Amino acid sequence: xxxxxxxxxxxxxxxxxxxxxxxxxxxxxxxxxxxxxxxxxxxxxxxxxxxxxxxxxxxxxxxxxxxxxxxxxxxxxxxxxxxxxxxxxxxxxxxxxxxxxxxxxxxxxxxxxxxxxxxxxxxxxxxxxxxxxxxxxxxxxxxxxxxxxxxxxxxxxxxxxxxxxxxxxxxxxxxxxxxxxxxxxxxxxxxxxxxxxxxxxxxxxxxxxxxxxxxxxxxxxxxxxxxxxxxxxxxxxxxxxxxxxxxxxxxxxxxxxxxxxxxxxxxxxxxxxxxxxxxxxxxxxxxxxxxxxxxxxxxxxxxxxxxxxxxxxxxxxxxxxxxxxxxxxxxxxxxxxxxxxxxxxxxxxxxxxxxxxxxxxxxxxxxxxxxxxxxxxxxxxxxxxxxxxxxxxxxxxxxxxxxxxxxxxxxxxxxxxxxxxxxxxxxxxxxxxxxxxxxxxxxxxxxxxxxxxxxxxxxxxxxxxxxxxxxxxxxxxxxxxxxxxxxxxxxxxxxxxxxxxxxxxxxxxxxxxxxxxxxxxxxxxxxxxxxxxxxxxxxxxxxxxxxxxxxxxxxxxxxxxxxxxxxxxxxxxxxxxxxxxxxxxxxxxxxxxxxxxxxxxxxxxxxxxxxxxxxxxxxxxxxxxxxxxxxxxxxxxxx
Ligand code: MIC
Ligand code: SF4
Numbered sequence: 163x164x165x166x167x168x169x170x171x172x173x174x175x176x177x178x179x180x181x182x183x184x185x186x187x188x189x190x191x192x193x194x195x196x197x198x199x200x201x202x203x204x205x206x207x208x209x210x211x212x213x214x215x216x217x218x219x220x221x222x223x224x225x226x227x228x229x230x231x232x233x234x235x236x237x238x239x240x241x242x243x244x245x246x247x248x249x250x251x252x253x254x255x256x257x258x259x260x261x262x263x264x265x266x267x268x269x270x271x272x273x274x275x276x277x278x279x280x281x282x283x284x285x286x287x288x289x290x291x292x293x294x295x296x297x298x299x300x301x302x303x304x305x306x307x308x309x310x311x312x313x314x315x316x317x318x319x320x321x322x323x324x325x326x327x328x329x330x331x332x333x334x335x336x337x338x339x340x341x342x343x344x345x346x347x348x349x350x351x352x353x354x355x356x357x358x359x360x361x362x363x364x365x366x367x368x369x370x371x372x373x374x375x376x377x378x379x380x381x382x383x384x385x386x387x388x389x390x391x392x393x394x395x396x397x398x399x400x401x402x403x404x405x406x407x408x409x410x411x412x413x414x415x416x417x418x419x420x421x422x423x424x425x426x427x428x429x430x431x432x433x434x435x436x437x438x439x440x441x442x443x444x445x446x447x448x449x450x451x452x453x454x455x456x457x458x459x460x461x462x463x464x465x466x467x468x469x470x471x472x473x474x475x476x477x478x479x480x481x482x483x484x485x486x487x488x489x490x491x492x493x494x495x496x497x498x499x500x501x502x503x504x505x506x507x508x509x510x511x512x513x514x515x516x517x518x519x520x521x522x523x524x525x526x527x528x529x530x531x532x533x534x535x536x537x538x539x540x541x542x543x544x545x546x547x548x549x550x551x552x553x554x555x556x557x558x559x560x561x562x563x564x565x566x567x568x569x570x571x572x573x574x575x576x577x578x579x580x581x582x583x584x585x586x587x588x589x590x591x592x593x594x595x596x597x598x599x600x601x602x603x604x605x606x607x608x609x610x611x612x613x614x615x616x617x618x619x620x621x622x623x624x625x626x627x628x629x630x631x632x633x634x635x636x637x638x639x640x641x642x643x644x645x646x647x648x649x650x651x652x653x654x655x656x657x658x659x660x661x662x663x664x665x666x667x668x669x670x671x672x673x674x675x676x677x678x679x680x681x682x683x684x685x686x687x688x689x690x691x692x693x694x695x696x697x698x699x700x701x702x703x704x705x706x707x708x709x710x711x712x713x714x715x716x717x718x719x720x721x722x723x724x725x726x727x728x729x730x731x732x733x734x735x736x737x738x739x740x741x742x743x744x745x746x747x748x749x750x751x752x753x754x755x756x757x758x759x760x761x762x763x764x765x766x767x768x769x770x771x772x773x774x775x776x777x778x779x780x781x782x783x784x785x786x787x788x789x790x791x792x793x794x795x796x797x798x799x800x801x
Contacts (some may be wrong), residue, residue: 288382486514540640691715698718
């Protein structure tokens with residue numbers, strides 16, 4: 163039978179298939195510092211001596227602003243732990259995990275599991291690359307398969323090629339416009355068609371990166387002569403293998419996009435799917451432009467930006483800042499003089515890291531309009547609650563920086579032509595190899611790195627207060643905000659839990675602790691966005707035992723299960739009738755987890771039975787019974 167590319171890679175890595183799930187062998191893992199400290203604490207708790215994957219890499223790119231001892235201590239812990247357990251360590255300053263992984267480790271046909279939701283960036287080079295919580299990545303490093311719900315495979319057929327000034331960002335913005343931030347849940351997007359050949363690997367990676375904003379499990383491009391050229395230029399052609407779907411492969415859905423018909427687009431505040439054409443925004447004043455992030459910080463992107471800026475000056479009322487995605491990109495910009503053009507135009511050069519994308523500096527002024535080449539513009543994520551953040555391509559962003567207001571870059575005249583070189587500058591000296599002998603390595607822990615909190619055994623009956631009633635599409639940034647003040651607390655759950663839901667209710671954590679066991683009531687797509695398991699761990703610490711939602715985002719649902727929080731789907735009528743402050747009783751939990759009978763949920767005030775369901779796979783029920791994934795793994799690995 164003709165197979166899709168997704169089917170082929172899944173088949174090669176299949177450990178087990180049930181009616182609802184695939185268990186996949188994981189070849190590579192990546193972690194970043196904001197999720198990595200927990201992931202390695204969890205790996206340590208599993209109790210193995212070395213990772214069992216082909217390649218595991220620990221990156222430092224999120225918490226690079228060192229305003230106190232915490233982040234530097236975390237970096238040192240991560241470096242020690244990498245040496246000790248057989249993990250490559252990419253030093254701070256070497257670049258953003260997804261960009262560096264694509265350049266130096268990505269390989270077609272391999273599976274990659276990363277503790278970051280934008281891990282699907284690797285799909286640009288033909289990997290099956292999936293984002294997950296840190297504990298799932300720790301399990302993969304311990305050699306355990308990773309389970310995904312059987313996905314729908316969607317074919318996106320690309321036709322013709324992009325017009326000048328239109329770029330890969332516009333392709334994914336167009337898909338977000340059509341499908342929304344919920345449109346990819348349970349799906350893998352597989353790209354094909356004659357338009358694929360016209361896109362370089364970094365452009366493909368922009369598209370697969372931002373597929374995360376669709377809620378997709380992942381996105382993938384074929385591995386072809388363009389992939390080979392990229393790998394050759396990185397001195398890594400040895401890992402190349404051609405990969406594509408068979409002719410006549412069947413898909414669950416098919417979407418066609420004529421690249422030649424696309425125009426420059428932008429996502430308006432406060433969601434990546436609020437997409438309009440840049441023409442419609444024309445003339446609106448822009449206070450700040452930021453270029454970078456794992457979506458758009460490749461050499462190609464920044465060569466384009468430099469070419470547009472050459473000989474010109476940034477508008478006096480607009481601040482332009484640029485964070486190259488990797489040291490390789492920065493060094494090459496410096497070597498060919500492009501960096502000089504960028505600096506001379508008045509741009510502010512930032513460290514090669516996530517930086518402002520995760521609220522590490524560059525917060526806009528009050529009510530400021532910021533145009534960013536990033537992938538998320540959730541309310542408050544920039545660090546300024548009143549800011550208006552737009553997402554757009556580097557071409558649109560740089561045009562706005564020159565003009566001081568929104569402008570369709572096609573108004574700038576002929577577009578500069580840039581292409582990626584035949585060979586990149588290769589210097590892996592900032593990637594430290596693991597120690598040959600693990601045992602002598604001492605793992606140093608700063609005072610902010612505290613042991614993992616534990617959840618007791620699963621209760622059979624729970625009486626819970628509804629601590630918050632929320633609407634649709636609540637993000638993990640809403641649940642567990644990031645930014646320069648809160649991110650340094652990622653290794654200290656007690657301290658970070660004070661900020662749970664703080665953007666919605668600054669006193670939430672106090673209320674939650676005072677109320678006793680609690681739950682959250684939410685609409686659809688609860689927990690969209692990042693993979694941060696702190697959005698489950700910290701609520702667990704505050705005594706939250708269940709989330710009742712209309713539906714859940716994939717990674718967050720898994721994180722809730724991993725930490726023993728019940729992800730219960732509630733029907734619309736009961737969602738509407740319940741109010742904040744209500745009390746809910748959940749009965750029969752153990753029987754429901756063993757499949758013997760259904761969960762029983764009642765509203766205490768009215769006595770009525772609520773329309774709720776708890777749908778877990780066999781494995782998920784088992785680990786819930788054990789009190790979460792860590793206890794379950796401990797048992798499995800140690801026997
Ligand atoms: C993000 O873009 O939201 C992050 C920060 O990279 C997160 C991970 C985290 O919260 O540490 C993600 O995307 O998973
Ligand atoms: Fe870093 Fe932003 Fe990418 Fe997250 S989305 S990995 S914060 S650059």
